[in-house]
Amino acid sequence: MRYSQQRQLIREIVTRTNSHPTADWIFKQTKKIIPNISLGTVYRNLKQLEEKGEIDTIYDGNIVRYDWNVESHDHLKCTECGDLIDIHFKHDKFKSIVKRKFKFDANSVEMKIIGTCSKHAKK
Amino acid sequence: MRYSQQRQLIREIVTRTNSHPTADWIFKQTKKIIPNISLGTVYRNLKQLEEKGEIDTIYDGNIVRYDWNVESHDHLKCTECGDLIDIHFKHDKFKSIVKRKFKFDANSVEMKIIGTCSKHAKK
DNA sequence: ATAGTAAATAGTAATCATTCCTATTATTAT
DNA sequence: ATAATAATAGGAATGATTACTATTTACTAT
Structure with a gap:
């Protein structure tokens, strides 16, 4: 994999x-x-970085998010x-x-807990 | 909500x-x-059934699946x-x-465990 | 440093899932 | 049976992502 400004x-x-x-x-x-970067370049590189294990993809409902925390x-x-919000649980038992x-x-x-965060707690 | 063959x-x-x-x-x-049913009808009714709580939606990666098990x-x-594969865990502790x-x-x-099922176990 | 190569890019078209729009059809209360 | 309106079929529109291709860029061997 060759260097590119865009990927970096x-x-x-x-x-x-x-x-x-x-x-x-x-x-x-x-x-x-890089004002003329193209959206395809972003997608292609995100996929490559994921394949290399440098980043992670998270499926949040039906949209894809990216995470440096692998x-x-x-x-x-x-x-x-x-x-x-990130949280760490042990999964060994499961x-x-x-x-x-x-x-x-x-x-x-993959575990996702859905609810309301402290900033938006209902009184 | 009025009856319709399609929804039923x-x-x-x-x-x-x-x-x-x-x-x-x-x-x-x-x-x-119903050979001339339209895809929009399927989506509209799936959404209505979900809103009524009759079915559930599951986000499987970036595709949506439906489940009668609510x-x-x-x-x-x-x-x-x-x-x-369906499985039931207690989540109270989390x-x-x-x-x-x-x-x-x-x-x-929502918890999803990713791996290989018994039919496809690696020797 | 230069030329040859293959990887990477920009820009655009294509794809796929889903939603929106509208004229027509079907259900239901009266 | 009729009127009111919910629901539909069919197709257009949207939004995210991928594919295509001519051009540019990074790397390699000279």
Whole structure:
């Protein structure tokens, strides 16, 4: 994989935010630096970076978000503001349960807890 | 909400499968009975049935699947065959943890375990 | 440094799932 | 049976993503 300014910029933008950005948001950020960058370039590079294991993709409902944090972790999704908050749970127990009950070999576990975050708690 | 053949058929098709079908699959099934049914009708009715709480939507990666089982439950996703297998876990502990640690009021928990099912276990 | 190469890009067209629009049809209360 | 209006079929529109292609760029061997 050969160097490119575009890929390096995309990598930096994803690395520098905790907002789990979408491809379109990343595209808008890159345009501030490389005005004629194309959206296809953003998508192509995000896919390559994911394949290399440098970033992670998160399916948030039917939209795709990207995350520099490739360690297994879970998310809290606030229905009021849409924010995704990172949280880490141990999943070993679940993996062993499904192995025993279903002979299912678990590779990873994705957990999302939906509710309202502290900023938007209903009184 | 007024009766319609189309909606009744869609309801029956979703109810009679455990395959967590997509809108397109449901559309193909309905066409066998009502050949000139339109895809928009399928989507509109699936949405209405979900709003009434008769069915559930599942986001499987970036595609939407529908499920007659509206009770909270989790899924095992086989990376070999794509099948979704239903499983039920208790989530109370997670809800209380995020309440304590993040002041996050959890409504629901979605858990997906990714791996290989017994039919496709690697030797 | 230069030329040859293959990878990467910009720009645009195509695809896919889903939603929207509208004239027509079907259901239901009277 | 009729009027009111919910629901439909068919097709256009949308939005996210992928594919295509001519041009540009990065790397390699000279």
